Amino acid sequence: MRKMKILLRPGFMLSVLCLATALFAQQTFPVNGVADPRTGCYAFTNATIVKDGLTTLSNATLLIREGRIIAAGNSVVIPADAVVVNCAGKYIYPSLIDIYTDYGMPAPETNSNAARGTFNFFQQQFTSNTKGAYGWNQAIRSQVNASEKFVADPARAKSLREVGFGSVLTLDKDGIARGTGAFVTLADLKENLVIIKQKASANYSFSKGTSTQSYPSSMMGSVALLRQSYLDGQWYKTNPVKEGVNLSLQAWNDNQNLPQIFEASDKWGVIRADRIGDEFGVQYIIKTGGDDYQRINEVAATKAPLILTLNFPQAQNVEDPNDARFVSLRDMKHWELAPTNPGVVEKANIPFCLSSADLRDVKQFWANLRKAIEYGLSEAKAFDALTKMPATWLGVYDKVGSLDQGKYANFLITNGPLFNEKTSIIENWVQGEKYDIKDELWNDVKGQYNLVIAAPSGTKNYVLDVKSASSANVLSGSDTLTGKFSYDGKMVKLSFSATPARKPGGNSGGFPGGGFQGQRAGGFGNSGIRLSGVNNGDVWQGNGEDSAGVAVLWTANLVKASAPEAPDTSSRRRFPLRLGKVDYPFGAYGSETIPKQENILIKNATVWTNEKEGIVKNTDVLVKNGKITQVGKNISDASARVIDGAGKVLTPGIIDEHSHIAAFSINEGASSVTSEVRIADNLNPEDIAIYRELSGGVTAAQILHGSANTIGGQSQLIKLRWGVNDEDLKFKGADPFIKFALGENVKRTASTQGNTRYPDTRMGVEEVQMDAFTRARDYENQLKALPAATRRNLELDALVEIMNKKRFITCHSYVQSEITELMRVADKFGFKVNTFTHILEGYKVADKLKAHGSNASTFSDWWAYKLEVQDAIAYNAAVMQKMGLNVCINSDDAEMARRLNQEAAKTVKYGGVSEEDAFKMVTINPAKALHVDNRVGSIKVGKDADLVLWSDNPLSVYAVALYTIVDGTVYFDRQHDLQLRKEISAERNRLIQKMIAEGRTNPTGMTAARPSLQVILHCEDDVDHQKGMLETNSYDDIVNQNQ
C-alpha cells in the first residue's frame, strides 16, 4: 500500500527544449526518389479546445508543426506557412490513451494444456524451453521487451484510432513476469517513429501463459514463483558465482524502476497481487477483471491504482427455462452490475484508467463507456482515465495526454462534446498525421437548398431538403420526389425521379414519412435524374444525366440552414436504473450486510460439552462478544437474543481436519517438493461450500494442499465465516501447518502415460524427504553463518520451520510401511509428524503411532478406491482410539463435510465407540490435532462461541443443524435459510426476465446460455471425482467456459 512512484524524468524539460530547436530533421533512412520535406504546419481555428480535463477554451486555435503541438489558445499567432482549418462548431480533444493493449505484438504460440494453466498430469516438463542465458522458469519472461517485438499493425491501429485512441501501452501478455511494455502511437509511420517510450512499464500476472513448463501449475505456485523471484533478484545483485549470467534476473532487477503493472483476473486477484507488492515494497498498478464493485472496500484498501476494463458480460439467452436453470444468480447479477464498476471505483476515490482491453470488439468501446457513464461514472473522470491518468502513470504526460505545447499532435476533432451520444469523432490526428474517421460529418449539410438543373431543354428548379449525409427530399412544387442521396464529406450523389411516385392504392395518407432513402428507391421504377458533384461550402455543383441520358449541369445553394438541435442530453440517465444489490458473498445465499456478532443465550438445551461435565440436560449457554461466557442453569441476560434449546442439542462446532474447499487451487503438483506454496495465497471466501457446510454444523476447517507430491504446500485453518473476505476467513493465531503425502498419489500411479517425476516408488519417497530436510538443515546453517550472501529460499524456509517445531505436518498416508517410514525420517531430523491424515492402515501401526506421538485423522468408511486402500477398514478409528491415539474423522470432501456428525456416528457402529467419544472425533479431537483446543472444540467458558444447535442427537442421521454459530455470529439459521431461498428465486426470476427483455431489444448482443460450472477441488487432481452435472475441478474451466 505504498505510494505509487510517479516517474518524472529529468529529461522532461530537456526534450521540450530539443523539440523547439529541431528545425532540420535528419534521419538514417535513405529516400528512394526526391526528398519531400514538409513541416506539417496546421492551424485549427475557431474551435472549442479541451486541452485537458480542467481547461476548455472557446473559439480557440490549435497550432501544430512537425507532429507536435506548437500552441493552443485564444491568441495564437498563425504563421504564414500554416494551413488554416476552420473548426467553427467543432471540438478538439487530446486523443485517448489505452494503457493496456497488445497492439502490434505477435500472437502468442498457444499450447492448449499450458494455456489452461492447470497441473498437467500427463506431460511433465521440469526445465524451461527458453534457449539462452535466461532463468529457470519459462513463465518468468522479464527479459522480454515489447519494443523489440513491436510491429505496427495498420488494421488494428485503424480500429483503435476509430474509437479515438492515439497512443497505447503495448505489452506481450504472456507469462507471469511479462517484461517491459512500450508506449507507442497509433500513427501509420515506421516503428522507429511511433515508439514514444521503449520501456514504459514492467508487467506481471498470475497466469503462466504459453509456458509449457510444469511449474507453476496452480495459483499458489504463481504467487510463490513471484515471491521467490523478488528474493532471487535481490540475491542476484550480489553477483553469485554459481548462478553465472542470468538475463532474466538481470532484467527483473532493471525493470523494478518502471511503473509495475499487474494483471489480475478478479477482485481476489487484485487483493492477492497487492499483498505480494506490499511484501516487496512495490505498489502495482492493477489491471482488474471488472468485478471490483463486489468488494470495493477491500479493493480500495489496497491503495492500488486500477486499470478497468469496459468489457461487460453479454446477456444470455435464457428463454428456455431448462437452459436458464443452469445459469447461476452470481453470473446474472454480474451481468447486471458489471457496468457499475467504473462508477463504483470512482466513488471509492480509487485512481483509475479505462482500457479497451478484453472487449470482444473494440467497436463496443463507446457504447460500453456510455453505459458505464449511465451507470454512475462521471464524464470528467472518464476523460481523465483515458488521457491524463494513463499518461501520468506511464511517465509520458510530457508527451501525450493533453493539448499542451510541445506534446505530440495527437488530437480528436469532434462535432460535439465527446461524451454525448450523438457526437462523432470526425478526425483523429496522430503525430500530426490526419486520419479521417467520419469526415462526412465535417460539414453539417442539413438544410434547404435551391437545386437548379440546367438541361439543353431548359432549367428546372427544385427544393433540396437535406436531412442528413444520407437522407434528403427533393420537392417539386407540392410533390415529393423519390430518390437517393449521399454525401461522404467530399462528393455528393443524388438521383430522383422527375415525376412524383404513384400513390399506392389511392391512399390519401400520402407517401409515408415524406422522405426517401436508398432502400426505398428501387421499388419505384426509373431513377430519373442522376447527379454527381462536389460540395464547396454552401454551394454545390456538378454534372449529371436526365432519364433520357442527356447531360445536364446543376448547382445547389443553401437557402436555409437547419435550426440547431436542442442540447443533447442523451448521455445522461434516461430512466432511473433498477439494479440488484451487491451481496456478500456475491451470489446465492449472500446478504447485503455481513452477519454480525450478537449476544446469544441458548436456553434449556441438552449440551454436549466435550468437557468433564459430559452431556448435561436443561442447560443454558450464554455467548457474549464472540465467546462463551456462561454455562449453567437459569441464566438470564437482557442484552442477549434468546434461542430456545428445549428438546434440542447444543454442541461445539464441527472442525474438519481435512478439507479442500474455499480455495482457488489445491495442488501444486509440478515438483515433488513445493513447501513454498501457501493455500492462504488463494482463499476463495465465496465458495458456496462454506455455506453448505455451515448447514451441516461445520465451523472450522483446515484447508490442505492436495496430495499430488511428497512435500506439498502450507495449510490454512479457516473459520466458516460466510460473507467475509479472504483475510477474515482465517483462523487467526493458529499454529502453521503443512501438507505432506505418501504412496500412490505422490508416485503418480494413476498416470496412464507413465511417471517421469521422481519418485516412482515408496523407496524414492523416503529419499525425497531425506534430501529435502538435509538441504534445509544445510541451508539453515548457511543462513546463520552468512546471512547476507545466502539466497532466501521459500521452499527451505518452510522445512526449517518444521525442524524447529514452528510448523507442523499433516501427512496424507495409507499403508503401514509408509507411515512408519515417515516417522523414522522425522526421528532423524528431530521432529514429530503432527498428524497422519487418511491413515487407513493406522490400525496396523497404532502402537508405533502412539509411541511417536502423532494424531490420526481418518475417514469413517472409505475403502477400495485404490490398491493402497484395499486393507482400509471401517473399524480403523475405533482401534486407534482404543490404543489411546487422538483420533479425528475428516471429510476431504465438500459433500461429506456436511455430514461429519454422521461420519463420527459410524465409529459407534463399527467398533462400539461411545457416542460422546465418537462426537469428539469431529470436534475437540481435531482441535487438539490442530493445536487450537484452547480456543475451540468444547463448550467451556472463555472459549470461542462456535456452536451448533441440532434438532436431535447429533450422531443421528435424522439430526439437522438449526443454527450454526461462529464467534457468536449466526452464519446459518435454518428458518432464515428458507427466506433466502425465496429471495434467490425472486431475484433469479427478475434477472431472467430482464435478460430476456434485453435480448429481445438487442439480439446481436446476446450469447447462448452458459451453464455456470461449479468448481469442486479435491485432494488428488488425477481422480475423476466429477459427480454433479456442473461440477468441474479447475477454475480455469470457468474461464474457458466464459470465452
Next chain:
Amino acid sequence: MKKIVLSIISFLFFTLFVKAQDDVYPAPQQKGTIYITNATIHVGNGQVIENGIIEIKDGKIAKVGTGISASGNVIDAKGKQVYPGLILPNTDLGLREIAGNAVRGSNDFAELGDWNTNIRSVVAYNTDSRIIGVLRANGILLANVTPLGGLLPGSSTIVQLDAWNWEDAAYKMDIGIHFNMPGLLARSRGRFAGFPGAFPQAGAGADPVKAAMDKIDDVKRFFREARAYFGEPSHKETNLKFEGVKGLFDKKQKFYVHCDQVKQMLIAIDFAKEFGFNVVIVGGSDSWQIADLLKQNNIPVILNREFNLPTLEDDDVDQPFKTPYLLKKAGVLFCLNDDFEETRYRNLPFNAGQAVAYGLSKEEALQAITLDAAKILGIDDRTGSIESGKDANILICNGDILDMRTSVITDAFIQGRKVSLDNKQTQLYDRYMHKYGLDK
C-alpha cells in the same frame, strides 16, 4: 516390464485376499422351517408389525403376523428390528474391484464401443469380490449389476450376494437394457466422456449439445431398425445387437435411461412413447423439477445418489436430500441407490435415513430401498417385502437400520439361508484387536 511387475503385485494382493476370505462360506440351500419371533417387523410396504413372527419354510416366507405358533428352529428377535433385505438397484459390484480406473486389471465394467446391447454383465460378475461381504454386513442382499461402457452398454442382471459363482448368484437374468444418454449441457470440456452421464466430447468449435442430440438420434434410429428387423419372420443374417434388445419390444425387459437433466428426461419419455418401452430413469438428480410429468407418464426413477451436492450453487442446500420426498409427494415410483465409489455403496440404508430427515417417513424411506426397488426392477413378485410367498430375504438389526448410530445387523437371510456377516474388514479388525490384546 513395469506393467508385468504391477500385474504380479496385483495378483499377489488378490491371492492374499481370496485366501483370507476362505473361511467365509456361502450358505447351503435352506430346508425346513425357521421362526423369527418377538420381532418388530418392518414389512417394506409401509406396514409395521409389532411383536410379530415370521415363518420361513424352504427358503420362502410361509407366514407373517402375530399369533403364529413357533417351535423348533426359533430365532428370538426381542427388542430387535426386522427388515426385508436391501436392494442395490444399479451398481458395478463384482465388475470392478477397485474404484475409478486405478487398477486396470480389476476393471470389467465397460466394454469398447457404443453399441453393446448384446453385452451381459452377469458373465463377468465376480462372486469372490471382497466388496460383496462388506455390503452384505450392512444389509444389502440383492444387487442389479450393470455394465457401463458406451451409449448402450448392455443388459444388467440381479444377483443375490451369497453365492459360489455367477450362475448361483443370478437372481433374475438380463432384466433390462441400459442407455447412457449423452448430456445436453453446453460445457466447454468433455473430459469425462465415456462414463454415464458423460458430457459429449466436442471437437474444436463444435456444438456439444448438437453432437449429443445427433447421438441420441442415432440411438433412436437403432431402435427403429431393430423394430423393423423383428417385423420380418426370419433373418438371412442374424444381428446380435438387435437380438439383444428383443426383450424391450416384448416388454420382458425394461429400458434404463441414465440421465439427470430435465431435457434428457423429456427425451426419455419420448422413447417410451415412440417404442412403447418400459422406461426407468437412472440418476434423475433434476427429476424433482418434472415430478408431475414423470407421474403422468408412469416413469419410475432410480435416484443414484442422495449424498450429493446440489447441482447449482443457487439450489436449496438440501436439494438432493429432499428430492425423494418431492418425488413421493408427486406419486412417482422411485427407489434409492448408492453409487459412491469411495465407500463402495455400503451406505445405502443411510441414504434412506437422510431422506427421513428431509421429509419421508421411516417406512417410506425403507420402501425406497426394498419394495419399490423390487418393483422398479421387476422382482417384487419374489422379494422386496416380508410377505408370505416371497423369498425369505430378511435382516435382523439391533436398532434402526436407517440410522448409522444403531444400524448393526446381527442376522441376514437370503432365500432363507442364514448368510455370513464376516468379511475382509471384520477379519482385519479381529486380527489387529488380537495383536493389541484388545477386547471387542
